[in-house]
Amino acid sequence: MQMKEHKPLIVAFCCNWCSYAGADLAGNNRLNYPAEVKVIRVPCSCRVNPMFVLRAFQRGADGVIICGCHPGDCHYVSGNYYTRRRMAMLFSMLDYLGIEKERTRIEWVSAAEGAKFAATMNDFVETVAKLGENKRLEDLRCK
Amino acid sequence: MQRIGVFVCWCGSNIAGTVDVKAVAEALKNEPGVVFSTNYQYMCSQAGQDMIKAAIAGHKLGGIVVCSCSPRMHEATFRKTASQAGINPYMVEIANIREQCSWVHKDMATGTEKAIILGKAAVAKVNLNTPLTPGESPVTKRALVIGGGIAGIQTALDIADAGFPVDIVETKPTIGGKMAQLDKTFPTLDCAACILTPKMVEVAQHENIRIFSYSEVSEIKGFVGNFDVTIKRKARYVKEDICTGCGACVEKCPMKKIPNEFNLGMDNRSAVYIPFAQAVPKVATIDPNACNMLKNGRCGICAKVCTAGAIDYTQKDEYIEEKYGAIVAATGFNPISMDKFDEFAYSQSKDVITSLEFERLTNAAGPTAGKLLRPSDGKHPHTIVFVQCVGSRCSACTEKGKEYCSKICCMYTAKHAMLTRDKYPDTEVYVFYIDVRTPGKNFDEFYRRAVEEYGVNYIKGMVGKVTPEGSKLKVQASDLIANKQLHIDADLVVLAAAIEPDKSARPLATMLTASMDTNDFFTEAHPKLRPVESPTAGVFLSGTCQGPKDIPETVSQAGAAASKVIGLLAKDKLTGNPCIAKSDEWMCNGCSSCGKVCAYGAITYEEKEFRLPDRTTKIRRVASVNPAVCQGCGACTVTCPSGAMDLNGFTTTQIMAEVDAICK
Numbered sequence: 001m002q003m004k005e006h007k008p009l010i011v012a013f014c015c016n017w018c019s020y021a022g023a024d025l026a027g028n029n030r031l032n033y034p035a036e037v038k039v040i041r042v043p044c045s046c047r048v049n050p051m052f053v054l055r056a057f058q059r060g061a062d063g064v065i066i067c068g069c070h071p072g073d074c075h076y077v078s079g080n081y082y083t084r085r086r087m088a089m090l091f092s093m094l095d096y097l098g099i100e101k102e103r104t105r106i107e108w109v110s111a112a113e114g115a116k117f118a119a120t121m122n123d124f125v126e127t128v129a130k131l132g133e134n135k136r137l138e139d140l141r142c143k
Numbered sequence: 144m145q146r147i148g149v150f151v152c153w154c155g156s157n158i159a160g161t162v163d164v165k166a167v168a169e170a171l172k173n174e175p176g177v178v179f180s181t182n183y184q185y186m187c188s189q190a191g192q193d194m195i196k197a198a199i200a201g202h203k204l205g206g207i208v209v210c211s212c213s214p215r216m217h218e219a220t221f222r223k224t225a226s227q228a229g230i231n232p233y234m235v236e237i238a239n240i241r242e243q244c245s246w247v248h249k250d251m252a253t254g255t256e257k258a259i260i261l262g263k264a265a266v267a268k269v270n271l272n273t274p275l276t277p278g279e280s281p282v283t284k285r286a287l288v289i290g291g292g293i294a295g296i297q298t299a300l301d302i303a304d305a306g307f308p309v310d311i312v313e314t315k316p317t318i319g320g321k322m323a324q325l326d327k328t329f330p331t332l333d334c335a336a337c338i339l340t341p342k343m344v345e346v347a348q349h350e351n352i353r354i355f356s357y358s359e360v361s362e363i364k365g366f367v368g369n370f371d372v373t374i375k376r377k378a379r380y381v382k383e384d385i386c387t388g389c390g391a392c393v394e395k396c397p398m399k400k401i402p403n404e405f406n407l408g409m410d411n412r413s414a415v416y417i418p419f420a421q422a423v424p425k426v427a428t429i430d431p432n433a434c435n436m437l438k439n440g441r442c443g444i445c446a447k448v449c450t451a452g453a454i455d456y457t458q459k460d461e462y463i464e465e466k467y468g469a470i471v472a473a474t475g476f477n478p479i480s481m482d483k484f485d486e487f488a489y490s491q492s493k494d495v496i497t498s499l500e501f502e503r504l505t506n507a508a509g510p511t512a513g514k515l516l517r518p519s520d521g522k523h524p525h526t527i528v529f530v531q532c533v534g535s536r537c538s539a540c541t542e543k544g545k546e547y548c549s550k551i552c553c554m555y556t557a558k559h560a561m562l563t564r565d566k567y568p569d570t571e572v573y574v575f576y577i578d579v580r581t582p583g584k585n586f587d588e589f590y591r592r593a594v595e596e597y598g599v600n601y602i603k604g605m606v607g608k609v610t611p612e613g614s615k616l617k618v619q620a621s622d623l624i625a626n627k628q629l630h631i632d633a634d635l636v637v638l639a640a641a642i643e644p645d646k647s648a649r650p651l652a653t654m655l656t657a658s659m660d661t662n663d664f665f666t667e668a669h670p671k672l673r674p675v676e677s678p679t680a681g682v683f684l685s686g687t688c689q690g691p692k693d694i695p696e697t698v699s700q701a702g703a704a705a706s707k708v709i710g711l712l713a714k715d716k717l718t719g720n721p722c723i724a725k726s727d728e729w730m731c732n733g734c735s736s737c738g739k740v741c742a743y744g745a746i747t748y749e750e751k752e753f754r755l756p757d758r759t760t761k762i763r764r765v766a767s768v769n770p771a772v773c774q775g776c777g778a779c780t781v782t783c784p785s786g787a788m789d790l791n792g793f794t795t796t797q798i799m800a801e802v803d804a805i806c807k
Contacts, residue, residue: 011805016215024213027242035248035257038805039239040264041214043722043793046740047777052798059806076776077658077666077678077742086781118247 008062008128010037015045017075018110019067025114033121046079050090057137063103063128070108098136102127145205145270148179148198152186152211161245161254170259174266178202187217192224199228206234206269210262212241231274238265267800275721275791278770282368283468284712290473292320294686294701296342298471301705303351307712312355317422320475326506329558330589343423363654366772367681368717370467378458380429386453388425392445401433406503410510415445469708473685474648478640479534483543492611493519495636524634528618529556530606531576534641545641550691552639553580557593564597573600575620609636648688656744657682665689675704683707722792723773726766730787733764737779737788745772
């Protein structure tokens with residue numbers, strides 16, 4: 001039996017001020033990355049409730065990445081520090097539950113780092129693709 | 144469910160080149176709530192916008208989704224369009240199918256598929272949008288400037304010239320700050336007093352400026368446009384409005400051995416004093432810790448000699464309350480204490496001095512009337528060693544000094560060295576440095592002149608130890624370029640002490656809920672694009688309280704802060720961003736978690752009465768968001784353990800709906 005090639009589904013939460021602008025810059029510069037990445041805009045990375053990440057995995061996402069301003073550069077002073085702490089907790093809990101820690105990532109992308117955004121997404125998609133489909137949290141009732 | 148219209152833009156071939164726009168419009172037609180879907184070449188053009196307006200009217204649309212370029216580009220445009228068509232501007236969502244789709248994916252099938260998903264997410268979100276109205280708050284057209292140095296003076300003058308009343312609060316008996324203590328200024332060698340004192344006089348005479356000298360800010364409440372500030376006017380035991388500044392009391396005061404702060408303790412003043420001749424306001428102040436009359440009721444000479452009758456020993460601290468629309472922090476800097484730098488023998492020898500003390504020594508109004516004399520024996524020093532970076536760039540010794548570069552030391556040391564050689568060509572001058580940093584207009588030329596024209600010995604290397612021996616100071620240093628140890632017998636050693644924010648800055652920042660960095664410098668709202676604003680709305684930064692600066696930089700930043708204040712005060716009402724946090728009072732349990740993470744102090748707690756279903760009432764503590772202060776980051780929404788906090792425009796259900804739409 002031949003395995004069908006699995007295309008991972010990636011949800012990327014990007015803060016409006018740095019990372020979303022970084023993603024736009026990647027577009028302006030025509031830097032390709034896989035279409036599996038779907039960006040959700042949030043005002044600040046600290047708006048990302050751990051519930052959103054859980055929901056994404058529950059509904060079949062294979063990887064979740066959260067992008068924010070670099071530490072010290074947060075548009076809202078300290079939001080990304082909260083994100084960093086919250087997500088460190090969440091990601092280790094998810095790892096415990098069987099969502100490999102490679103499926104979750106936090107990355108600081110500034111508005112000037114279009115190239116970093118594209119490179120990060122390429123790398124993340126590749127990493128998640130290797131892990132294959134995520135079934136651990138998928139809620140079958142949602143299907 | 145809304146009645147939603149979907150508008151897919153081609154953006155010429157920018158989107159249409161890799162996304163089948165017609166297929167996208169067709170696919171989104173079947174999404175819940177969508178009653179109309181179309182595509183057009185340029186949605187942002189007048190014709191495109193007219194098409195949107197016509198569809199809103201014709202199909203009675205309640206919300207629209209525009210699949211186009213980034214919301215950072217045209218969200219404002221389409222919100223305006225919606226508003227013109229009579230629906231709330233916040234009923235618009237953008238699906239970014241250009242920057243984040245057509246431009247980054249090469250293949251038509253992939254691009255189209257992704258564009259449809261992004262469109263679905265936007266439709267799912269707009270289904271949950273609610274009309275939002277920005278809040279309005281009035282503006283008190285008066286500014287408060289905290290600190291009366293050159294930064295505060297310039298900011299106050301610029302605001303006052305624009306026609307707005309300004310109050311300056313200064314803790315010292317006079318305005319003028321550090322610049323008043325300086326002798327000459329680099330790189331032009333202007334006399335500091337000659338350029339500063341006219342500005343001080345201008346402040347004193349300006350009809351729009353009030354000076355609260357010898358005063359402190361003791362409490363700040365409120366928010367942008369509406370600050371309530373309590374100012375403590377310390378008792379100076381002299382009636383400010385009556386004193387003429389004649390100086391008779393100063394002359395007759397018997398307590399003459401009080402270290403003079405203005406000259407950094409290098410000479411003495413009397414218990415009743417005027418800090419310096421050009422002080423503004425030129426009013427005497429009685430030092431309560433030194434005055435015999437105030438301490439034990441014996442003396443009273445000043446009251447006898449004061450012909451104006453201005454002395455009042457019964458004066459008490461006075462608290463006044465004022466309302467302000469904007470607050471400018473201009474608290475300035477101080478050189479760091481040399482206590483921890485024992486290797487330079489600062490505490491052991493009077494002839495080891497800081498650069499600011501050197502300024503006073505060379506100042507014609509200083510303790511030596513401008514003659515460069517050793518503090519210990521009053522003799523002329525023949526060999527002077529300047530030590531740079533004392534406590535600056537101290538990454539390895541942060542318990543002693545500062546990690547950052549103090550920025551001004553290279554230039555003022557070049558100035559000191561040059562002026563010394565100019566006045567006393569027989570003096571041998573050495574400057575020990577790590578690097579010489581001269582990034583300013585005419586700065587490097589100035590430094591080169593010190594080396595080339597004035598023959599100052601610049602040596603790359605650090606001074607290891609200074610040992611007082613007899614009347615000499617033995618200086619041990621290394622010359623890194625010649626790779627050898629040097630021993631110099633110096634008469635005077637001058638330490639370029641690092642500068643740090645004034646101690647009053649930290650408590651002020653707490654009162655203002657303005658953020659600070661680890662060095663207690665105020666943080667700017669954006670390091671590049673909003674350098675004179677604090678992240679806290681209505682609070683502005685002027686001068687060295689934000690970071691080390693020289694005078695030209697301070698003055699330009701002061702002017703920039705003033706223009707931001709003027710821009711704020713010129714408004715009659717402030718319109719806020721409606722995408723801010725809101726608290727569900729029924730769910731809130733008053734735990735205070737949200738207030739702790741709010742960087743802006745936008746959340747307050749109040750006791751509120753709730754009418755329960757059984758008709759009883761209950762008083763509970765609940766969070767309340769101040770719409771004028773909240774910036775809408777959402778930190779509180781995630782922290783809230785009971786889910787009472789949500790963010791308008793980015794509500795939990797909206798983001799969940801987007802996640803669901805993408806993951807379906």
